Amino acid sequence: MPDGTPPRKLVEVQDLKMHFPIYGGVLRRRVGEVKAVDGVSFDIHEGETLGLVGESGCGKSTCGRAVLRLYEVTDGAVRIEGENIADWSPEHLRKVRPKMQMVFQDPQASLNPRMTVASIIGEPLDEHTKQSKKAKLDRVYHLMDAVGLNRDFANRYPHEFSGGQRQRIGIARALALNPRFIVCDEPIAALDVSIQAQVVNLLEDLQEEFGLTYLFISHDLSMVRHIADRVAVMYLGKIVELAPRDALYDAPLHPYTQALLSAVPEPDPSLEARTERIILKGDVPSPAKPPKGCNFCTRCPQVMDICRQTEPVYREVSPGRFTACHLQDGHTPQTQQQQQAPDAGQPAPARRHEQNQQGEDK
Ligand SMILES: Nc1ncnc2c1ncn2[C@@H]1O[C@H](COP(=O)(O)OP(=O)(O)O)[C@@H](O)[C@H]1O
Ligand SMILES: [Mg+2]
Numbered sequence: 001m002p003d004g005t006p007p008r009k010l011v012e013v014q015d016l017k018m019h020f021p022i023y024g025g026v027l028r029r030r031v032g033e034v035k036a037v038d039g040v041s042f043d044i045h046e047g048e049t050l051g052l053v054g055e056s057g058c059g060k061s062t063c064g065r066a067v068l069r070l071y072e073v074t075d076g077a078v079r080i081e082g083e084n085i086a087d088w089s090p091e092h093l094r095k096v097r098p099k100m101q102m103v104f105q106d107p108q109a110s111l112n113p114r115m116t117v118a119s120i121i122g123e124p125l126d127e128h129t130k131q132s133k134k135a136k137l138d139r140v141y142h143l144m145d146a147v148g149l150n151r152d153f154a155n156r157y158p159h160e161f162s163g164g165q166r167q168r169i170g171i172a173r174a175l176a177l178n179p180r181f182i183v184c185d186e187p188i189a190a191l192d193v194s195i196q197a198q199v200v201n202l203l204e205d206l207q208e209e210f211g212l213t214y215l216f217i218s219h220d221l222s223m224v225r226h227i228a229d230r231v232a233v234m235y236l237g238k239i240v241e242l243a244p245r246d247a248l249y250d251a252p253l254h255p256y257t258q259a260l261l262s263a264v265p266e267p268d269p270s271l272e273a274r275t276e277r278i279i280l281k282g283d284v285p286s287p288a289k290p291p292k293g294c295n296f297c298t299r300c301p302q303v304m305d306i307c308r309q310t311e312p313v314y315r316e317v318s319p320g321r322f323t324a325c326h327l328q329d330g331h332t333p334q335t336q337q338q339q340q341a342p343d344a345g346q347p348a349p350a351r352r353h354e355q356n357q358q359g360e361d362k
Contacts, residue, residue: 008045018036040059041076042232060185060186098124105189107170111158121173122176123176184215185217188218231244235284240256241253247321280299293306293307294308
């Protein structure tokens with residue numbers, strides 16, 4: 001991105017919520033909801049890669065799909081180039097759909113086993129263009145070149161390829177209609193470690209070549225550090241922290257980010273001793289029954305009383321750095337201890353547990 005000019009926002013997500021209904025009982029009545037994504041806000045700048053990280057089940061895929069309007073969202077807004085995508089008619093959505101694509105985790109499951117590679121990659125062209133057969137095949141060959149697949153294999157079937165090659169097929173298909181924005185949902189998680197880097201490098205090269213903007217979803221913090229310009233950390237349906245990559249990895253603000261990063265192996269052994277591993281106690285609460293107050297309060301090593309009562313506001317605490325944590329709002333464990341009776345100060349696990357059970361739906 002050129003220096004000086006403010007980055008242009010391609011995608012703006014505002015207080016996005018995606019709640020899935022839970023039906024129960026003999027009458028299959030709606031008895032609750034899974035708050036898979038529960039009020040997230042972020043922007044993605046033109047040409048950048050925004051990493052979205054967090055443990056399995058925290059809502060990353062749901063968030064990625066909601067941003068592409070593969071779901072009718074519960075609440076909030078997604079704007080692409082300033083337009084609220086919820087306002088788009090089905091016809092308009094069909095017209096702009098090619099500009100926003102998704103690359104999936106499991107290339108095996110997302111490719112039709114009965115179609116040849118050429119027909120898989122060319123299918124979006126059939127659906128959205130009126131090109132001649134010859135022009136389509138030329139385009140397919142060109143795409144195969146771009147992702148490093150041998151043209152001679154155009155008439156083979158997905159099962160004849162390795163996992164890494166299948167992911168290349170998925171990427172070529174996603175690129176067929178010249179998208180501008182691609183959600184990469186754990187695109188390398190199902191691949192052998194030895195070929196993960198190749199696919200990541202390919203995504204980076206394609207980004208450069210075609211000026212693509214990525215939302216890169218992963219649970220692998222080392223990989224995200226490599227590819228992302230900025231990183232958002234999700235926990236239980238919410239973004240707890242979002243920051244430029246180096247700021248986040250060098251000085252994480254949120255206790256959850258600190259814990260996640262402390263578990264990433266440090267390649268430099270001289271630094272290893274300095275970083276103490278933070279082990280989080282307990283399990284992630286159910287997204288159908290998030291705790292009262294801060295979502296992370298049941299596991300936070302620095303939990304304070306206020307965290308169990310009041311949800312911290314997600315805000316920009318310094319330029320470009322966003323977090324939702326009472327520690328950033330002038331509350332400290334020390335001031336709290338001073339206010340309390342001496343024996344009530346420590347966050348005893350038993351109390352946390354009790355609180356967890358009381359924690360009711362918000
Ligand atoms: N279609 C759905 N219906 C009901 N619950 C869902 C659906 N999709 C996802 N969930 C739930 O939403 C939560 C977040 O899931 P997901 O977005 O897949 O997380 P991640 O990608 O971070 O692993 C999980 O608890 C999951 O079970
Ligand atoms: Mg997922």
